[in-house]
Amino acid sequence: MVTPAMTRIAAVFLLLAVASPAWAQTPQIAIALRDHHFVPANVPAPAGTKIELRVRNEQKTPAEFESSSLHREQVVTPGATISVYVGPLDPGRYEFFDDFHPATRGHLVVK
Amino acid sequence: MLPTAIIVFREVLEAALIVGIVMAAARGAPRRGLWVAGGIAAGVLGAIGVAGFAAEIAEAAAGMGQSLFDAAILFAAVGMLGWHNVWMSSHGRELAAHAAQLGRDVRSGARPLWAIAIVVALAVLREGSEIVLFLYGIALAGQGGGVLAMIVGGALGLALGVAAGTAIYGGLVAIPMRHLFRVTSWLVLLLAAGLASQGAAFLMQANLLPPLGDTLWNTSFLLSDQSLPGRVLHTLIGYTAQPAGIQVVFYIATLFVIGGLMRLVGHAAPGRSDGTAAPRIA
Numbered sequence A: 001m002v003t004p005a006m007t008r009i010a011a012v013f014l015l016l017a018v019a020s021p022a023w024a025q026t027p028q029i030a031i032a033l034r035d036h037h038f039v040p041a042n043v044p045a046p047a048g049t050k051i052e053l054r055v056r057n058e059q060k061t062p063a064e065f066e067s068s069s070l071h072r073e074q075v076v077t078p079g080a081t082i083s084v085y086v087g088p089l090d091p092g093r094y095e096f097f098d099d100f101h102p103a104t105r106g107h108l109v110v111k
Numbered sequence B: 001m002l003p004t005a006i007i008v009f010r011e012v013l014e015a016a017l018i019v020g021i022v023m024a025a026a027r028g029a030p031r032r033g034l035w036v037a038g039g040i041a042a043g044v045l046g047a048i049g050v051a052g053f054a055a056e057i058a059e060a061a062a063g064m065g066q067s068l069f070d071a072a073i074l075f076a077a078v079g080m081l082g083w084h085n086v087w088m089s090s091h092g093r094e095l096a097a098h099a100a101q102l103g104r105d106v107r108s109g110a111r112p113l114w115a116i117a118i119v120v121a122l123a124v125l126r127e128g129s130e131i132v133l134f135l136y137g138i139a140l141a142g143q144g145g146g147v148l149a150m151i152v153g154g155a156l157g158l159a160l161g162v163a164a165g166t167a168i169y170g171g172l173v174a175i176p177m178r179h180l181f182r183v184t185s186w187l188v189l190l191l192a193a194g195l196a197s198q199g200a201a202f203l204m205q206a207n208l209l210p211p212l213g214d215t216l217w218n219t220s221f222l223l224s225d226q227s228l229p230g231r232v233l234h235t236l237i238g239y240t241a242q243p244a245g246i247q248v249v250f251y252i253a254t255l256f257v258i259g260g261l262m263r264l265v266g267h268a269a270p271g272r273s274d275g276t277a278a279p280r281i282a
Helices: A002-021 B002-025 B034-053 B052-064 B066-096 B107-110 B113-141 B146-172 B176-206 B227-239 B244-269
Strands: A026-033 A038-039 A042-046 A051-057 A065-069 A072-076 A081-086 A091-100 A101-108
Touching: A026 B113, A038 B146, A038 B227, A051 A065, A051 A072, A065 B113, A072 A081, A072 B002, A072 B052, A072 B066, A081 B052, A081 B176, A091 B176, B002 B034, B002 B066, B002 B113, B002 B146, B002 B176, B002 B227, B034 B113, B052 B066, B066 B113, B066 B176, B066 B227, B066 B244, B146 B176, B176 B227, B176 B244
Parallel strands: A026 A051, A042 A101
Antiparallel strands: A026 A038, A051 A081, A065 A072, A065 A091, A091 A101
């Protein structure tokens, strides 16, 4: 049996879920690894908020997405897309690289 | 060949330093070599298995599978190191006192060598799986001058890493037995705190922990994480040039929890007043 009170409570929870910052406001930013280059090499990102980097490896070989300034590292197998949460960050340039091919580098440009 | 050697060396280095420290911490225990070798073998097999399922692990939990996996491995290792240290605080003194004698205390056989074997296996598994993936990528792409160059580079990197582990072990066992366990207890404690801080970073990148300040301080102008001394210190004491707040919280909490338990257990141990060197800390 569903009482009006239960419906109201459910509605409140639904609203909270939709409105909660973790769900609704975490911007997703896509970065691709293509032919040993990050695409784009300079990734624009907003300052002062948590962001989710979606890193997709479009190469035939494994890579490891890593950043010292962001202290993040995660393996990305061929064809896979991984999620890395960063921030809230101050404005600036944050370097990241493929640890398996250290010459492959890019920057998160936070404004 | 050289880039391969450098990357393999970097990955082997962390595992080798950990093996060198716990091997010294297990000094005097019967069949410690067997336990450590077993841990290495299990770690290598595990690394190949993990590398084989890397794609599945990476895409699990909406692309955060590897972060969660790494965090689980790191916290398991922290638990084992903590257990070892707490055990040593209550028994280490008698071990040190009896080490020179034959007919050693039977209790030395009860030393938690399984904890040490698990730490070794986890360290080898974590670093090894990255080596397997990296070498697999090289073999697949045919870069770096072919398979022979890859094998030579890999072997060179492995040899250099093992040499570093052997060096730290050699340095530690040169310490007189009555002081050795105090030194290894400190090293294991700092190692555990560093691994806990790394584990916190993985949970943070999986969005399960708040950063509590993305960069608390930045000492990369003094010592970069990417430099060789930076990497060695990263493994040994958890050095991070730009730590997040949550990493510092986990580091300090691990120091206090394991250190506190060590003191508690160490004080409870009988016969504390006979003046022999006690391998407790602080």
